[in-house]
Amino acid sequence: MxxxxxxxxxxxxxxxxxxxxxxxxxxxxxxxxxIATYGTMFAGMLFHSIITGVDxxxxxxxxxxxxxxxxxxxxxxGVMGAGDTKLLGAIGxxxxxxxxxxxxxxxxxxGGIYAAILLVVKxxxxxxxxxxxxxxxxxxxxxxxxxxxxxxxxEPKPKxxxxxxxxxxxxxxxxxxxxxxxxxxx
Numbered sequence: 001m002x003x004x005x006x007x008x009x010x011x012x013x014x015x016x017x018x019x020x021x022x023x024x025x026x027x028x029x030x031x032x033x034x035i036a037t038y039g040t041m042f043a044g045m046l047f048h049s050i051i052t053g054v055d056x057x058x059x060x061x062x063x064x065x066x067x068x069x070x071x072x073x074x075x076x077x078g079v080m081g082a083g084d085t086k087l088l089g090a091i092g093x094x095x096x097x098x099x100x101x102x103x104x105x106x107x108x109x110x111g112g113i114y115a116a117i118l119l120v121v122k123x124x125x126x127x128x129x130x131x132x133x134x135x136x137x138x139x140x141x142x143x144x145x146x147x148x149x150x151x152x153x154x155e156p157k158p159k160x161x162x163x164x165x166x167x168x169x170x171x172x173x174x175x176x177x178x179x180x181x182x183x184x185x186x
Contacts (some may be wrong), residue, residue, distance in 0.1 A: 007051065011094055012174050014043070019167040022087060026163030032083030037090045044093030060093045067092025067100040084162045091170055099173065102184065107162075107169030114165050118158045125158055 022036050041064055048056030068089035074080035088107070092100035119125070176183060 007047075008174075008177065011044075011047070012178070015040075015091065015094055015170065015174070018090075019170055023161075023164045023167040026083075026161040030159070030161065032081070032087050032163045034083075034086070037083065037086035040090035041086075041093045044090065044095075047094075059096050063092030063094070063096040063100050064089045065092070066097035067104075070101070070104045080162060084166060087163060087166050091166070095173075099177075103166075103170050103173045105169075105184075106172045107166050110168040110172070111160070111162060111165035114168075115160055118160060122158045129157075 018036055018040050022032050025036070026032055044063070045057055045060040048060040050056070052059070068085055071080055071085040071088050075082060075085045088100065088104060091103055095103070119130075
């Protein structure tokens with residue numbers, strides 16, 4: 001093998017460009033393009049295969065599987081889109097399984113903050129919808145059966161573009177990695 005330096009010098013700028021394009025696309029056309037997800041999956045597997053051979057390919061495939069696996073249940077339940085699931089898998093193909101778990105955690109925090117901001121901005125919707133969500137939570141807590149909260153008919157449900165939260169969670173992860181800060185040690 002040949003020496004290529006610190007792989008983050010190549011991977012993080014690449015991931016930054018992809019995630020910025022994905023976030024813009026998700027915000028503007030409400031879709032995460034397959035060219036971005038599948039292209040990043042392929043690029044991650046190819047890069048790691050070239051750098052470290054079969055071990056690199058296994059590292060990348062493991063990250064891909066972990067990323068998809070983390071968002072598979074929300075996708076099956078209909079609360080997350082296929083593009084979001086594929087995007088986390090693509091990120092996993094680039095950064096590996098352990099790292100994509102941290103990205104998913106940071107993404108969840110960013111998604112929660114994003115949702116709270118939406119509820120503050122869409123106050124009328126929040127005032128009408130929160131009692132319905134509370135009823136859904138109580139029903140699940142007491143019966144262990146999930147029944148989806150009904151959106152108030154007069155107010156359209158605010159759209160959460162989760163590609164933005166995934167990008168933000170990944171940027172936070174990359175910032176921590178670059179600075180050497182470890183919020184959670186593995």
